[in-house]
Amino acid sequence: MARMVKHDKNSPYEVPEGTELPLYICACGLSKNKPFCDGTHKKTRDENPADTYVYDDAGRTCVIKQY
Amino acid sequence: MARMVKHDKNSPYEVPEGTELPLYICACGLSKNKPFCDGTHKKTRDENPADTYVYDDAGRTCVIKQY
Numbered sequence: 001m002a003r004m005v006k007h008d009k010n011s012p013y014e015v016p017e018g019t020e021l022p023l024y025i026c027a028c029g030l031s032k033n034k035p036f037c038d039g040t041h042k043k044t045r046d047e048n049p050a051d052t053y054v055y056d057d058a059g060r061t062c063v064i065k066q067y
Numbered sequence: 068m069a070r071m072v073k074h075d076k077n078s079p080y081e082v083p084e085g086t087e088l089p090l091y092i093c094a095c096g097l098s099k100n101k102p103f104c105d106g107t108h109k110k111t112r113d114e115n116p117a118d119t120y121v122y123d124d125a126g127r128t129c130v131i132k133q134y
Contacts, residue, residue: 012094021084041079
């Protein structure tokens with residue numbers, strides 16, 4: 001499973017001293033609360049493992065289909 | 068500036084208790100040491116702000132060009 005996600009930042013997020021741990025950091029790319037996980041990865045669980053998707057507010061589109 | 072980055076994980080990274088802070092979390096999408104920043108965002112600093120790119124080991128390709 002995989003997806004193409006648009007990134008427009010060009011410097012890292014800082015997690016400052018004093019932040020309570022553990023933390024869960026977005027890895028699926030789709031969180032609306034980056035850098036933190038907001039649970040959106042659940043939407044990716046039924047992706048076809050061979051295909052590549054793009055997500056937007058309307059849902060997802062398969063952009064690379066493996067036959 | 069923006070780029071499309073492939074994500075294939077479908078669950079978050081955990082930053083466990085006892086991790087030393089501060090931390091710098093990748094936001095450009097290009098780090099090879101995710102979720103942590105490895106400085107790769109420096110490659111994005113000369114992106115044309117209106118365009119969208121894809122990066123690979125050979126460099127970058129402009130995939131959406133704004134005229």
